[in-house]
Amino acid sequence: MKETTTLKKSAQTDGLSRVDGRLKVTGAARYSAEFNIKGLTYGVLVGSTIAKGSIKSLDTKQAERAPGVLTVITHLNSPKVPGYQDGKPTGNGVFKIFYDNKIYFSGQPVALVVADSFERALFGASQVKAQYNQDNHQTNLRANVNTAKAPHGDGTYKRGTEDAWKTAPVKVEQEYIIPSDIHNPMELHAIIAQWDGDDKLTVWDKTQGVQDARDEIAQIFKLKKENVQVNSKFVGGAFGSALRTWPHEVAAIIAAKALNRPVKVVLSRADMFTSVGYRPHTWQKIGIGATADGKLVGITHEAIGQTSTYENFTEGTVGVSQSLYACPNVNTSYKLVALDVGVPTWMRGPGEATGAFALESALDELSYQLNIDPIELRMRNYAQTEPQGGKPFSSKYLDEAYKMGAEHIGWNDRSPKPGTVNENGWLVGYGMGGGMFGAYRDGATVKAIMMADGNLILQTAVSDIGPGTGTAMVSIASEMMGIPAEKIRFDMGESSLPQAPTQGGSSITASVGSAVYAVCKDLKEKFQQLIGNGGTDKPDYAQVLKQHNLAKLQVTSSAQGGDERKKYAMFSWSVHFVRVKVHPATGVIKIDKVACVADSGHIVSPKTARSQIIGGAIGGIGMALMEEVVFDHRYGRIVNNNFADYHVPVNADIPQIDALFVNKPDPYINPMGAKGMGEIALIGMASAVANAVYNATGKRVRDLPITPDKLITMDVELS
Amino acid sequence: MKQFQYTRAVSQQSTIDAIAKPGTKIIAGGTNLVDLMKRGVTAPDKLVDINNLPLKNITSTKTGLHIGALALNSVVSENSLVLQKQPLLSMALKAGASPQLRNMATVGGNMMQRTRCAYFFDVSMPCNKREPGTGCGAMGGYNRMHAIFGASEQCIAVHPSDMCVGLAALDATVIIAGKKGERRIQFIDFHRLPGDHPEQDNHLAMGEMIIGVDIPDNNFAKNSYYLKIRDRQSYAFALVSVAAALDISNGIIKQARLAMGGVAHKPWRLFDAEKALAGKAATEENFKQAAQIAMRDAKGYEYNSFKIKMAPAVIAEALKHAAGLV
Numbered sequence A: 001m002k003e004t005t006t007l008k009k010s011a012q013t014d015g016l017s018r019v020d021g022r023l024k025v026t027g028a029a030r031y032s033a034e035f036n037i038k039g040l041t042y043g044v045l046v047g048s049t050i051a052k053g054s055i056k057s058l059d060t061k062q063a064e065r066a067p068g069v070l071t072v073i074t075h076l077n078s079p080k081v082p083g084y085q086d087g088k089p090t091g092n093g094v095f096k097i098f099y100d101n102k103i104y105f106s107g108q109p110v111a112l113v114v115a116d117s118f119e120r121a122l123f124g125a126s127q128v129k130a131q132y133n134q135d136n137h138q139t140n141l142r143a144n145v146n147t148a149k150a151p152h153g154d155g156t157y158k159r160g161t162e163d164a165w166k167t168a169p170v171k172v173e174q175e176y177i178i179p180s181d182i183h184n185p186m187e188l189h190a191i192i193a194q195w196d197g198d199d200k201l202t203v204w205d206k207t208q209g210v211q212d213a214r215d216e217i218a219q220i221f222k223l224k225k226e227n228v229q230v231n232s233k234f235v236g237g238a239f240g241s242a243l244r245t246w247p248h249e250v251a252a253i254i255a256a257k258a259l260n261r262p263v264k265v266v267l268s269r270a271d272m273f274t275s276v277g278y279r280p281h282t283w284q285k286i287g288i289g290a291t292a293d294g295k296l297v298g299i300t301h302e303a304i305g306q307t308s309t310y311e312n313f314t315e316g317t318v319g320v321s322q323s324l325y326a327c328p329n330v331n332t333s334y335k336l337v338a339l340d341v342g343v344p345t346w347m348r349g350p351g352e353a354t355g356a357f358a359l360e361s362a363l364d365e366l367s368y369q370l371n372i373d374p375i376e377l378r379m380r381n382y383a384q385t386e387p388q389g390g391k392p393f394s395s396k397y398l399d400e401a402y403k404m405g406a407e408h409i410g411w412n413d414r415s416p417k418p419g420t421v422n423e424n425g426w427l428v429g430y431g432m433g434g435g436m437f438g439a440y441r442d443g444a445t446v447k448a449i450m451m452a453d454g455n456l457i458l459q460t461a462v463s464d465i466g467p468g469t470g471t472a473m474v475s476i477a478s479e480m481m482g483i484p485a486e487k488i489r490f491d492m493g494e495s496s497l498p499q500a501p502t503q504g505g506s507s508i509t510a511s512v513g514s515a516v517y518a519v520c521k522d523l524k525e526k527f528q529q530l531i532g533n534g535g536t537d538k539p540d541y542a543q544v545l546k547q548h549n550l551a552k553l554q555v556t557s558s559a560q561g562g563d564e565r566k567k568y569a570m571f572s573w574s575v576h577f578v579r580v581k582v583h584p585a586t587g588v589i590k591i592d593k594v595a596c597v598a599d600s601g602h603i604v605s606p607k608t609a610r611s612q613i614i615g616g617a618i619g620g621i622g623m624a625l626m627e628e629v630v631f632d633h634r635y636g637r638i639v640n641n642n643f644a645d646y647h648v649p650v651n652a653d654i655p656q657i658d659a660l661f662v663n664k665p666d667p668y669i670n671p672m673g674a675k676g677m678g679e680i681a682l683i684g685m686a687s688a689v690a691n692a693v694y695n696a697t698g699k700r701v702r703d704l705p706i707t708p709d710k711l712i713t714m715d716v717e718l719s
Numbered sequence B: 001m002k003q004f005q006y007t008r009a010v011s012q013q014s015t016i017d018a019i020a021k022p023g024t025k026i027i028a029g030g031t032n033l034v035d036l037m038k039r040g041v042t043a044p045d046k047l048v049d050i051n052n053l054p055l056k057n058i059t060s061t062k063t064g065l066h067i068g069a070l071a072l073n074s075v076v077s078e079n080s081l082v083l084q085k086q087p088l089l090s091m092a093l094k095a096g097a098s099p100q101l102r103n104m105a106t107v108g109g110n111m112m113q114r115t116r117c118a119y120f121f122d123v124s125m126p127c128n129k130r131e132p133g134t135g136c137g138a139m140g141g142y143n144r145m146h147a148i149f150g151a152s153e154q155c156i157a158v159h160p161s162d163m164c165v166g167l168a169a170l171d172a173t174v175i176i177a178g179k180k181g182e183r184r185i186q187f188i189d190f191h192r193l194p195g196d197h198p199e200q201d202n203h204l205a206m207g208e209m210i211i212g213v214d215i216p217d218n219n220f221a222k223n224s225y226y227l228k229i230r231d232r233q234s235y236a237f238a239l240v241s242v243a244a245a246l247d248i249s250n251g252i253i254k255q256a257r258l259a260m261g262g263v264a265h266k267p268w269r270l271f272d273a274e275k276a277l278a279g280k281a282a283t284e285e286n287f288k289q290a291a292q293i294a295m296r297d298a299k300g301y302e303y304n305s306f307k308i309k310m311a312p313a314v315i316a317e318a319l320k321h322a323a324g325l326v
């Protein structure tokens, strides 16, 4: 485990540019919907217009007669899905598409119209006429908090004394609310399904994990795993929305079977709001108290999130309060309200991003009450060991990160008195907020093949949703083998390749990177055996192969974590600093400057790491200032399900964002010393923005997003 | 999307003949029409593409500036005559949509664009504008983007255009062609209030088309400003926008023009506030007073009452910019 120093070079330079960058910007990269399979047909889903009830009748005749329509699949004629025949009805933890006539949410697919062209399928879909028996629906979290239930046990956690914050001399108790946010990756979810006989299936599918998708599909259709091939060569963003297999994927596979032809289903943007999960609307309340010199006495953190009636989705919303600060007394509770909506799912920084908005806002509020600088307050409660169990951290340089960020943003220019700095008619403010996320590592296997010409091929079944996994892996291999990146090809995104985990939880560099490291080490050892002792560590591989009359040399290696996790608590850390300008009369908010600092161990691929941080920060700005799913609860239906009405940041909203890295290897997590950074890039950002807006204006917005109307209608709380 | 016929217009006359038939619609940039067709909000049988007609000119006339109905939003906003004579129009255009959309969007299409009301766009919801008699979904629903002036029981939608707010402030005239020849109508009279017929956005009659707009010369070029408040810095419709134009001489306002967007079913001219400003000094105090006058008949709904506070602030701020006080 002390090999960490071998991989230092990349961090000193900018590192590799994206190995697939050219393919992507020239349009040569092919995404799941872009494979031209012979005989391809096109499916369009028809969504229910009610939120709860059952289908009374479905008239598909007109649709079936529409030009080009090949079939219309509904619960009335759907071929049986073997994995659905387990006796359990829909709504028992899993949503079964076209299984029965029950409606669980508005937008739920009730039919799939398949035609010989997309346009004709779209027209056919408009001709399906559904009648419903409507039941009273509930889509409003706030109106239903009284029905909140703990997902498992009583949903509570306690250390020390319950509600100890109430006994503290200085305290804050406030409610914080986030709306639902949609992942909305640029690429729509898409699948092409093709059967080869009755028991063999190939899909080109937008997924974050080709092997998990293969396993899920094999289980649903009761197929042998080796008879299911899942390909996902390029993924145009996902942020968690493609972590699981969704009903539309099953629908395409059903239709391909029924028609005995390949079927493509691409979700519409409106479907993206109901059919592939979202960050759940969550109500939180924090009570936090400290001594007059800023030592935390206690934190109470309650959270109530929304889920669907047919499946519980849980996330670690209150975890940050348990682990971020050294606080003797902490109690938390986490509950869910089941509503007549689609099920949520993990979205970048799941749970932690929601929880950190509340906790880091509350800490900011406390800092003003105490009249202690927010960074100083955090330092006075700095956790030297993991607060829950007392384990040492494998590495934690958050204190250094605070210093780097503060210096970079010009924290000294911040006025401790809110609403007092005016620059040419604009109020100026500074804010900060931090995040943490578990640094995970899974097992992974990589095959390495050194070809006669000295080119190296690496193969593993990971998929790349955008962080630049291929680039990071090529960086590691290039350094290990001592060959230029141009001579390395990284094959991925096919389920038949050697085992790799799903891309999620910021764990891929740690997991697959370790396997690349291991396979390179093993391959070099093989070369050493050929050369004999005393040879160079990085020989001319092509020459060695030639000397030994070999066409290639290959090796497959696996890597996984050991006992280190038992001894150490492993986390990545981040802190975000924001300078904002707010127009006092119109409420317009401009983010003026951003500095994000990540403590994520050794930085394997500096350029793509910077992009990761910038992307996450922008996601956090969107969460803070504009993203919000709006329901009309009378109809139980989303009213802003498109990119004109659901706002994500555009270039004009984003200033220069500086991504800084502590860049010190973690000695225990893996041989590269690399920890994850996908989630921490976003976690804490929304609070940094909200805290900066408060510092600028004296207005504390506790329900996101912070839009101009909220600022101008709020009375100033300046004391 | 329904299957439809597509033809290219060969002349203005052939266009007028074609659109006399029900179910036939003009397509210009297509940036609004095609979206509405995809959502099933409108389903024409036949489209007449008018992009080849010679209606793209931007020219000086004896009394002002003429802009053809097919001039692109991007081209108008960068045109040197427009920048010199009517910079307010350029500012309003650039505040709208995105560069890509402005490269497709035309002046005529911009005037004719439909409301962005969510209930109008979602065919499973009630909407008197889309389907008269079904009710107004927005009235008791999510109406954050909706009207505070001139709404009716039938409809509280707003006209979403920025360009039109500029043209309304600049006393423009619309030139319309139909079977009976050409007619002209004041720009501020072109769009309608919803009343009992929210399905009608404007006074263009069946079988008529827009061929251009005229803007009379004025003394506003030095002191005009378009201020748009929105949920993000670009590519979002106005919460409230204001076009302000002042003719100032020796610190005294000789004439003022004010129009607001995002507040009514049509670009909303603030005649009373304009009158109140005439003859007054160009000071922040006077601007704030005028802004209050403009708000007299404002009425908010559940989610848009903030506009009653936001709008006067934006009026005053736009006037300050126009007067060079910011």
Ligand SMILES: Cc1cc2nc3c(=O)[nH]c(=O)nc-3n(C[C@H](O)[C@H](O)[C@H](O)COP(=O)(O)OP(=O)(O)OC[C@H]3O[C@@H](n4cnc5c(N)ncnc54)[C@H](O)[C@@H]3O)c2cc1C
Binding pocket: A643, A644, B025, B026, B027, B028, B029, B030, B031, B032, B033, B034, B035, B069, B070, B073, B095, B096, B097, B098, B101, B104, B105, B106, B107, B108, B109, B110, B111, B112, B113, B160, B161, B162, B163, B208, B209, B210, B211, B235, B236, B237, B238
């Ligand atoms: C995502 C998005 C954001 C937008 N944001 C803004 C914004 O912030 N501000 C803003 O002002 N606008 C905005 N727009 C709207 C945009 O300005 C309009 O879509 C555009 O101006 C329409 O022009 P067009 O030429 O494309 O019209 P088309 O879509 O071609 O036509 C629209 C309508 O006008 C009719 N028509 C066209 N030309 C004529 C004519 N000469 N005579 C009679 N009828 C005619 C058509 O029959 C059709 O009914 C946005 C649009 C989108 C899609």
